[in-house]
Amino acid sequence: MPGLYLHIPFCKQACHYCDFHFSTSMGLKGQFVEALVKEMALRRAYLPDPDAPLETIYFGGGTPSLLTAEELNRIFDAIRANFYVSPQAEITLEANPDDLTPTKLAVLAASPINRLSIGLQSFHEPHLRLMNRAHSAPESWAAVQQAQAAGFENISVDLIYGVPAASHDIWQEDLARLFELNVPHVSAYALTIEPDTAFGRRLKKGTFVVPPEEFVAQQFEMLLAQLRTHGYEQYEISNFCRPGRESRHNANYWRGVPYLGLGPSAHSFNGRSREYAVANNPQYVAAVLEEGRVPATVELLTPLDQANEYLLTTLRTSRGCDLAYLRDALGLNILFERAEYIASLVAQGMATLDEDVLRLTDAGKLLADHITLELFAAAPAAAGA
Incomplete structure (x- = not known):
């Protein structure tokens, strides 16, 4: 069944490894939400069967946890006005730990969101500072516990391995802390250095050194062994879950299920073609609000x-x-x-x-x-x- 992806292109600061589309300026945030709502009406017929109920909704980014209660409510009102949402739909929001205060968690718990994907990345403070994450190590831990206390049981956390280090001790400690949280889903990614990032530029200048491939492979092998020991299944190379707790939205990507992507840089797939929205906030907002069109490139699939x-x-x-x-x-x-x-x-x-x-x-x-x-x-x- 089809899914809906919403790209929220705003972040407090730029992580040194990230090459996703985002802006650290919030000046267009209000207009962006207005454009996102209008885009739903413009593209409601994109999916092969527009009347089929949405089985998954995913707020990605960027940092969707920067949305206010008013902005979230407006977006959900527009979703309900343009699509039929299955009563059993999985509705995920990506969140940074520093955003997940008790007040924000109360807002999210009162919304239709029923799954959180929390970008911890590490429990080790020097690694968080190296990656230029906005949160601290104590916030990594507290965010999950507070989310659980707020009633969120369906939680995924992100971790990054292959971060430069003298040994595997930090990674071992990250895994030990992870298992104490007892979350049903884990996404773990090797640190990848993309050219147009702070790490990529530092690598080119010779001021950043990546660990050997063998070091990264060893940490991947440790990840596999320990997650299996703790009852997690690897259902995709970077994704692990307790039985029956896979991310339905992401699993549908890998199964070729159609989905509609909204927002700048969002991708869409309807079985016959892919569309790629422009990765530029001002251009996206102007095209949607002033011209009534979505600036996107269409790729017909042979x-x-x-x-x-x-x-x-x-x-x-x-x-x-x-x-x-x-x-x-x-x-x-x-x-x-x-x-x-x-x-x-x-x-x-x-x-x-x-x-x-x-x-x-x-x-x-x-x-x-x-x-x-x-x-x-x-x-x-x-x-x-």
Whole structure:
């Protein structure tokens, strides 16, 4: 069933690793909310079945927890006016720990939001300062506990591993603190250095040194082992949950379920094409409010595009990639084109092949991007077959 994504492009300050679209200036925030509401009316017919109930709503960013009670209420009023929301819908809001005061949590608890995704990143103060996070280590801990006390049980937390350090001790401590919180969902990401970020610029200047790949891989392996020991399932490379507690919204991305993205830089997918809204707040606000249009780039998906997307997304999940479906429904026959490479993955313990379903092992997940690119190499041959 379809989903709705709302990009809230504002942050208090810029994290040194982040290359998502956001602004630290709040000057356009009121007009942005007005434009977001208008965009819903403009794009209500985008999804393949506009009358199908929304099963998931996701406030991402940026920092959606910067929205006031009035702004949230206005957005939800517009959602209800333009879409039918399933009574069982998963409604997630990303939040930074420093925003989750008792007062703000009371506002969120009184809203339709029923799931919080809290960006902790670390419980180690020097690492938070290195990443230029707006919150402190004590706030990381308190935010989750206060959210639980406010009635939020469906909570996900984010952690970052592969941060430069002399040993694995800090990462071990982060994991130990995580398990004390007993949340049902964890997203864990390796620190990635993107060019247009503070870390990227410092790396280019030689003032920032990334840890060796082996160091990062060891922390990933520690993550897998300890999460399994504590009852979490890895249902996607970076996402872990207690049984039955996966993020329905994100899982639908990996399953190719249509969704509508609203706001600057938001992406949308309707099964036939993708749309990418302009990543510029003033341009977005002016186009929507003054011209009644959404400034977006449309990419029509060829059968090969759809096949490659299916391969890319499903290989990241515990469900794996159904190579027979990839061949019969999407026209990409890597069972034949890359039979030797697939056999080598299995022989090396990088993947398993069971009834034509290819799944990466823990060792394979460390090289998921490389393996996917290797399998993409079959695409030109398959397209011309």
